[in-house]
Amino acid sequence: MTDIAQYVDAHKHELLADLDAWLRIPSISASPEHAGEVRRSAEWLADRLRVAGFPTVEVWETAGLPAVFAEWPSADPDAPVVTLYGHHDVQPVDPLELWNTPPFEPTVIGDELFARGAVDDKGQVLFHLLGLQAHLATTGRSSPAVTLKVVVEGEEESGSPHFRQLLEDHRDRLACDVVVVSDTSVFDRDTPSICTGMRGLTDCQVDLHGPDVDLHSGSFGGAVPNPLAVMADLLAGLHDADGRVTLDGFYDRVVPLSDQERELFAKLPFDEARWVAETALSRGTAGEAGYSTLERVWARPTAEVNGMWGGYTGPGHKTIVPTDAHAKVSFRLVADQEPLEVQRAMADYVAGYDRDGITATVAFGGPGVRPCLTPLDAPALQAATAAMEAAFGQEVLYTREGGSGPEADLADVLAAPVLFVGVGLPDDRIHAPNERVVLPMLFKGAQAAAHLWAELAARPDVKRR
Amino acid sequence: MTDIAQYVDAHKHELLADLDAWLRIPSISASPEHAGEVRRSAEWLADRLRVAGFPTVEVWETAGLPAVFAEWPSADPDAPVVTLYGHHDVQPVDPLELWNTPPFEPTVIGDELFARGAVDDKGQVLFHLLGLQAHLATTGRSSPAVTLKVVVEGEEESGSPHFRQLLEDHRDRLACDVVVVSDTSVFDRDTPSICTGMRGLTDCQVDLHGPDVDLHSGSFGGAVPNPLAVMADLLAGLHDADGRVTLDGFYDRVVPLSDQERELFAKLPFDEARWVAETALSRGTAGEAGYSTLERVWARPTAEVNGMWGGYTGPGHKTIVPTDAHAKVSFRLVADQEPLEVQRAMADYVAGYDRDGITATVAFGGPGVRPCLTPLDAPALQAATAAMEAAFGQEVLYTREGGSGPEADLADVLAAPVLFVGVGLPDDRIHAPNERVVLPMLFKGAQAAAHLWAELAARPDVKRR
Numbered sequence: 001m002t003d004i005a006q007y008v009d010a011h012k013h014e015l016l017a018d019l020d021a022w023l024r025i026p027s028i029s030a031s032p033e034h035a036g037e038v039r040r041s042a043e044w045l046a047d048r049l050r051v052a053g054f055p056t057v058e059v060w061e062t063a064g065l066p067a068v069f070a071e072w073p074s075a076d077p078d079a080p081v082v083t084l085y086g087h088h089d090v091q092p093v094d095p096l097e098l099w100n101t102p103p104f105e106p107t108v109i110g111d112e113l114f115a116r117g118a119v120d121d122k123g124q125v126l127f128h129l130l131g132l133q134a135h136l137a138t139t140g141r142s143s144p145a146v147t148l149k150v151v152v153e154g155e156e157e158s159g160s161p162h163f164r165q166l167l168e169d170h171r172d173r174l175a176c177d178v179v180v181v182s183d184t185s186v187f188d189r190d191t192p193s194i195c196t197g198m199r200g201l202t203d204c205q206v207d208l209h210g211p212d213v214d215l216h217s218g219s220f221g222g223a224v225p226n227p228l229a230v231m232a233d234l235l236a237g238l239h240d241a242d243g244r245v246t247l248d249g250f251y252d253r254v255v256p257l258s259d260q261e262r263e264l265f266a267k268l269p270f271d272e273a274r275w276v277a278e279t280a281l282s283r284g285t286a287g288e289a290g291y292s293t294l295e296r297v298w299a300r301p302t303a304e305v306n307g308m309w310g311g312y313t314g315p316g317h318k319t320i321v322p323t324d325a326h327a328k329v330s331f332r333l334v335a336d337q338e339p340l341e342v343q344r345a346m347a348d349y350v351a352g353y354d355r356d357g358i359t360a361t362v363a364f365g366g367p368g369v370r371p372c373l374t375p376l377d378a379p380a381l382q383a384a385t386a387a388m389e390a391a392f393g394q395e396v397l398y399t400r401e402g403g404s405g406p407e408a409d410l411a412d413v414l415a416a417p418v419l420f421v422g423v424g425l426p427d428d429r430i431h432a433p434n435e436r437v438v439l440p441m442l443f444k445g446a447q448a449a450a451h452l453w454a455e456l457a458a459r460p461d462v463k464r465r
Numbered sequence: 466m467t468d469i470a471q472y473v474d475a476h477k478h479e480l481l482a483d484l485d486a487w488l489r490i491p492s493i494s495a496s497p498e499h500a501g502e503v504r505r506s507a508e509w510l511a512d513r514l515r516v517a518g519f520p521t522v523e524v525w526e527t528a529g530l531p532a533v534f535a536e537w538p539s540a541d542p543d544a545p546v547v548t549l550y551g552h553h554d555v556q557p558v559d560p561l562e563l564w565n566t567p568p569f570e571p572t573v574i575g576d577e578l579f580a581r582g583a584v585d586d587k588g589q590v591l592f593h594l595l596g597l598q599a600h601l602a603t604t605g606r607s608s609p610a611v612t613l614k615v616v617v618e619g620e621e622e623s624g625s626p627h628f629r630q631l632l633e634d635h636r637d638r639l640a641c642d643v644v645v646v647s648d649t650s651v652f653d654r655d656t657p658s659i660c661t662g663m664r665g666l667t668d669c670q671v672d673l674h675g676p677d678v679d680l681h682s683g684s685f686g687g688a689v690p691n692p693l694a695v696m697a698d699l700l701a702g703l704h705d706a707d708g709r710v711t712l713d714g715f716y717d718r719v720v721p722l723s724d725q726e727r728e729l730f731a732k733l734p735f736d737e738a739r740w741v742a743e744t745a746l747s748r749g750t751a752g753e754a755g756y757s758t759l760e761r762v763w764a765r766p767t768a769e770v771n772g773m774w775g776g777y778t779g780p781g782h783k784t785i786v787p788t789d790a791h792a793k794v795s796f797r798l799v800a801d802q803e804p805l806e807v808q809r810a811m812a813d814y815v816a817g818y819d820r821d822g823i824t825a826t827v828a829f830g831g832p833g834v835r836p837c838l839t840p841l842d843a844p845a846l847q848a849a850t851a852a853m854e855a856a857f858g859q860e861v862l863y864t865r866e867g868g869s870g871p872e873a874d875l876a877d878v879l880a881a882p883v884l885f886v887g888v889g890l891p892d893d894r895i896h897a898p899n900e901r902v903v904l905p906m907l908f909k910g911a912q913a914a915a916h917l918w919a920e921l922a923a924r925p926d927v928k929r930r
Contacts, residue, residue: 199683203782212745217769218664218868220744221797223761225751228770228792229704235697279685280677286690286821296688304682305693306785307776312793317668317830319795320771327693328777330784332686356751365782403683 002390003138004450008130008443015130015446016113016439018048022088022122023106023115029065029089029158038154041088042066045125045152052129053136054150060170062162065089065154069170074147080462082453083149083176085410086125086183087156090117091431098433112436119437120430124182124422125152127442131449138450145457149174153406156183160406167413177464178380178456179410182445184422187268187399189438192392194384195420196376198401198408199301200333202342202368206234206350208325209359214311217319224321225357228310231325234353234360238303238329242289245303245331247345253336257299261376264398265294298400302332332402339368369404372411372418379459384419387451391444416464421448467855469915472599473908480595480911481578481904483513487553487587488571488580494530494554494623503619506553507531510590510617517594518601519615525635527627530554530619534635539612545927547918548614548641550875551590551648552621555582556896563898577901584902585895589647589887590617592907596914603915610922614639618871621648622896625871632878642929643845643921644875647910649887652733652864654903657857659849660885661841663866663873664766665798667807667833671699671815673790674824679776682784689786690822693775696790699818699825703768703794707754710768710796712810718801722764726841729863730759763865767797797867804833834869837876837883844924849884852916856909881929886913 027041028034042059045068049057054070068088093103093116101107106115117123128150135144151174153163167174187193210227211220240246257265272293276285287296306329311322331342343364353360374381376398388396401420411418423445429435456462492506493499507524510533514522519535533553558568558581566572571580578588593615600609616639618628632639652658675692676685705711722730737758741750752761771794776787796807808829818825839846841863853861866885876883888910894900921927 201683201784203784205782210746210748212747215744216868217767217771217795218666218797218866220762221769221867222765222767223750223752223758224744224746225748226769228773229700232697232700232770232773233704235694236701239694239698279680279689281675281689281822282677283675283690283822283824285688286823287688293688297685300687302682302687304686304691304784304786305697305776306682306783307778307787308693308697308790309774309778311770311772313772313774313791317670317793317795318771319666319668319769321769322772325773326778328782330682330782332683357746357748358751359748401683402686403681 004134004447007134007137008446008450011130011133012443015126015442018126018129019113019123020106022126023117024104026104027089027117027154028092029155030092035065038065038089042068042154045088048129049150052132060166062155062166064162067151067153067166069173070150072144072148074145075143076145078463079146080178080456081147081149081176082456083151083174083179083414084128085179085181085407086152087121087154088125088152089154089157090122091120091157095433100434108439111439113439114434114436116435118435119424119428120435121156121183123437123442124424124445127423127445128182128449130446134446134450135453139454145453148453149176156406163406164409164413167409171413174414176414176416177462179414179416179418180452181407181410181418181420182422184401184420185424185426185428186422187397189425189441191269191397192388192394193268193397193399194381194388195399195401195422196381197335197373198371198404200337200339200369200371200408201330201404202333202339203306203328203330203365204343204346204362206231206327206329206360206362208353209323210357211321211323214323215321217321221321226321227325227358228322230353230358231308231310231327234350235305235308235327235329243287245301247342247349249345250301250342253338254301255335255373257295258376261398262295265292268294268397268399270294297402299334301334301337304330304332306330333371335371335373337371339370343368369408370412372408374417374419378417379461380417380419380456383455383459383462384421384452386455387448388421390451391447421452423448468603469599469912472602473595473911473915476595476598477908480591480907483591483594484578484588485571487591488582489569491569492554492582492619493557494620495557500530503530503554507533507619510553513594514615517597525631527620527631529627532616532618532631534638535615537609537613539610540608541610543928544611545643545921546612546614546641547921548616548639548644548879549593550644550646550872551617552586552619553590553617554619554622555585555587556622560898565899576904578904579899579901581900583900584889584893585900586621586648588902588907589889589910592888592910593647593914595911599911599915600918604919610918613918614641621871628871629874629878632874636878639879641879641881642927644879644881644883645917646872646875646883646885647887649866649885650889650891650893651887652862654890654906656734656862657853657859658733658862658864659846659853660864660866661846662800662838663836663869665802665804665834665836665873666795666869667798667804668771668793668795668830669808669811669827671696671792671794671825671827673818674788675822676786676788679788680786682786686786691786692790692823693787695818695823696773696775696792699815700770700773700792700794708752710766712807712814714810715766715807718803719766720800720838722760723841726863727760730757733759733862733864735759762867764799766799766802769795769797771795798836800836800838802836804835808833834873835877837873839882839884843882844926845882845884845921848920848924848927849886849917851920852913853886855916856912886917888913
């Protein structure tokens, strides 16, 4: 047993006591009547960070609910700077009758602790405080080996509506060499893993206009443009026969999967049959030729039709050539694709359909979300891997996320690589009744956190400025 | 002036008097409170046919509103048998305030008579009675040169819901060598024409099912089947780059346009720019390569997407892979395509998409409607052409109809060629306020009808049995 493991084991009751206190505050951000509780949660955390020794602790106001910021400079002015992200708000608890224990009365049963927010995300914020304490105690330091900044937002479960603005307002104070996000899961209980990237996103609506009135398909059909048929052609043309997206230059910036990453993905104990069943795919999977299911979801960009409509959609038949056709299309992006470049390619593609009696337009739902990816050989990721392996005592594998959260804004605004160091489990029932955290996972998280700061400080090339 | 022209001119006041009386009966089939008026209209016509000399006149009941049947055998037992079709019901008159004269008070202004039903179809039924009278008077006959059967239905403006059943119930009594339909228009006032065919129809709904629940496109997109994308591919695949329908064997039975028919179509004074404007095609036409607009609408089969829907169609964006996609598709058919064969080809085509995680099904909206076409060299059409040319004193051209009406059932149940001998004009405002009939056209119709029976009787090969 390492010193760190012994320290965490000796002090784990402190983590549990903190967790019990914080989880009793129902900081539901989606519920306006809980706004006071979210503020109380921020104040509780700010106090706890002061007790931990952070010399700077501030509650940051937003146009919505408050975030907490703290900073503890390293004694070494050349130490890497780390910004740690988490959130202190929680999901609503409905349907309450499905909870076996009251959601805001934390209850330990065996090695599990049940409460709303237990793992998402209060438990994962608090393991860092025990980890930091272990880091200081076992190294005899009076300040961390890295300059540690903490930002814990209060609106993540409501879609982080003000988080990007917060980051932009405080860009200088949050500036760092690496972002550590602790709000995610490992692959499974027996397979510790680190998430190395997230897909980005851009979405749009395509509108096609043909005749100015619905026309009788008998009297006119065959000689007039049919916007539904043209829309079908436009949407079908987004993919080739191999399931690849056809937009001009779409793959130009895509970082290909390395052989090493594919081998490591393949080592994950992924049960495809179970995944198919849990995904309600009674007829099986489909996707880009040449890639596995995990590769398709994690590491390949997509074009998806999210909705389409036009013409007569009621019962029976109405033989018309309609005036309009509409579709909502979104693209999942992978590093280093740029949402605005994809938007330009899509706009060009749609413009190609502005002919033969059809007016074709496309409108994008904002600037989109950049994908992020930390290469396997990035020094910070090597440090995180070493820290996790020290905590778990076994090989750590790599995953990615198919979607994106506020972490994308962190990577984008702070222009720093993001490490996802989380110890949740896929079956922790986040957002559902009976959310839990598996306590041994939480303690492993504290150990990993304790190792992480020393591992980062030991790698000079983590520093980016 | 021919004897017939002189006779019609001398007796046209009788036609106007009949028309005035019949048009005062508001036989609106779509309005249940007018059911008694529709019956009164049938009785009026039955009486009038008896006065005209028809030895057999019957009011035929249906599950809805009554039709009128009459028969006048030729003295020549070898004469061709003709069944004449029309309808005695009329469209509703809303919006009443847009009428310049009361719709059921026939008003002559200049050479136009204004009333609901003036041309659609009471005027066109009645010109036949004056024509028959002229035929008998000018030839000295006591019975027509053909055996003449008349069927005038009372629900045409309500979609003829019971007409096919009526035809099937009375198939033997309506048996004939040729059907004459007088419920259509000529190309324009200066261009007498005969319609030689109508397109048929079959319609269906295609349903695709993918995941059993809507899936998050970030967590799952790229590895799961997207029914909307597959539907787009299915619909786009219905046409090739030349706008031709790709269904297996779709064109095998299509009677190609003859050079003669294309030349005659081209002689019609078709104003494409005006048609485009009236069709509200602010961006122009589109269709199968190698055919003119009239050819596309009249003589070429089509596949049209009438409606499609699936996924998220509300405001903003929802990045889902949806469970289902739906489309309504209809095919316009031309002779000699068989609706059931097209249905089989479509079913096979859709079945080809029942793979890669997608369940694909198609349901047809009934047996469909057969197209009909009378070849230009058909003896009956030659007779009708000669009759029209005698009445109008100029070359008669040919048109077709892009859609189909109850006439398709006549052709199908009675298995006889259909001649469309009508003298309406495209701007007669049928179904709209201020419907009118142009009186000189009506009198030309009477002349054509008078010539027609002799022309048919003079061509022994009109007889088909």
